[in-house]
Amino acid sequence: MGKKLSKKQESSETVHSQRIDEIMKTDNNEVQKEIKILVLGTGDSGKSTFLKQLQILYKGGFCEQDRFLYRTTIRVNLMYNMKTLIQIVEDLKITIQKRTQKIVKRFDRSKKYCEENLTEKMKNAIINLWNDPGFKQAYERRNRFELSDSANYYFDSCERIFKEEYQPNDKDILFCRIPTTGVNEIELEVNNKFWKVVDVGGQRSERRKWIHQFESATIVVYFKNWRLTSNNKLKKKKKNHYCIQ
Template sequence: MGNISHKKKLKKEKLKEQTLNNMINLRMEKQNEKLKKTIKIITLGTGESGKSTFLKQLSLLYSKGFEKSSREVYATTIQNNLIIYMKILLRAIEELGIKIRQENTQYSKSFFSFDDLTTQSLKAIIQLWSDPGLKEAYERRAEFQLPDMSQYFLDSAERIGKNDYLPTDQDILNCRIPTTGVNELHIVVDDLPWTVVDVGGQRSERRKWMHQFDGVSLVVYVVALSEYDQQLFEDQTVNRLLESLDLFAKTINNGCFENKNCVVLFNKVDIFKKKIRKVPLTKCFLHYTWENDYQSTCKYIQEKFDKIGRNKKRVIFYHFTCATDTESMRGVFDVVSSTILQNQLNVGGYL
């Protein structure tokens, strides 16, 4: 009798253990299903902050990169941009009263007749860009509207002007094409599907943002750090960095993002490091009294954003980076990925 009773007890305990294992497995399966749901990341920021470059880097690192057909489209855009950049600079030297070498005045006068990159227009670009007057105008670009990456392409004009030119990855990362509407990139990171949404940063495009706020797992906000002495393209009376700070306040404190973690990318640090040696931060923050060195100015700007965005329900991660530097961005993506995984595990009750 005792032996039979012992066997029943063992059977009962085994059944109980099996039930517990089944419950654990079921819970893990449900959690895995949650983790398999598409992660939605939205990249926000003002125009020309570097949001689209963020997407390009993700494509390079986690997708198939840029196919030949895509490179051919970029080639046309880059070549056309060379003409545009030079015309902007030539108008600037007139408005700013900058003198150029006598032998280049004929190139300057005739250049506005060019619409495409030809042998003639390419020769004119190379000749004009070698003139100290054009270099001076570029250094004073805060006084007019000229993209920072224009120097990169003008320095490479001879290579870009070749008949068989096909842009490198770095060319594409530096190429500026204003985002209109909504662009999406679908990738897989650590076995999890991501949808990364990029929306236009210009004021006219921001009304479309609200439609993309639902279901966001993480907000990536991009700030062009180097634009602290520049004005908006849309409104010449508004400082670009102050506009970015104001937009951050309005966006991150939206009810949709109240409990969403955020990664703030202070972009274009390579340009900022050079500029801050010559141009004081008081160009943007009139009451700034700290040292005008790189470390102090970065700390001050970060504190401005942190004061606006931090609350008890979310964590904000800050990174000073250059979006065109693939290795630098790889480290940022590792943090983004870890943050998302932590969020998902929190949702599932595992942390």
């Protein structure tokens, strides 16, 4: 009797154990299925650009609402970039044409640009200034200043960007710089696996938030800004101005 009961007990324990094994296997598979990639790096190193590329490659690109939001930023950035380039021309005392000097004097150097500054006059001013070889020379020397590497792309596209019906294409969006505050996430399903890619802000004030993201990270990817290599350190001199140490 006792022997029979023990056999029953044994088989029930085996079933129980098998069940636990199955649950653990399923749980393990679930955990393995979601891979969290934490993207770290200093500001302007290309973290958010990487997420945009993933959006294009795996999520069907950008919706109309996204494009509309980028449109305003691209236009406003374009004006700020020209304002910075004028500052570079002046600071470096680069020779520019007489006709261009007049445009510089009349250039609207607003503290805060918005869509209202997008006038025909502004568009012509940017195109004319950019056509001056002195401005191209200033752009080549931008590494001493806070001017985006993609500024030339937007200056070249000024006519198109100022058009009323302008809708940014994927390249326009990839080049658009918006410093991240907080956390951006994108979830993807690739090769039967779920990937969560987490992008954080790399500006100094944002870095204290990184610690909260490490816990469940499977992979950490660190992006490096080529401008900030040890031989090419940028030291802030005054607002918007950097110099190489």
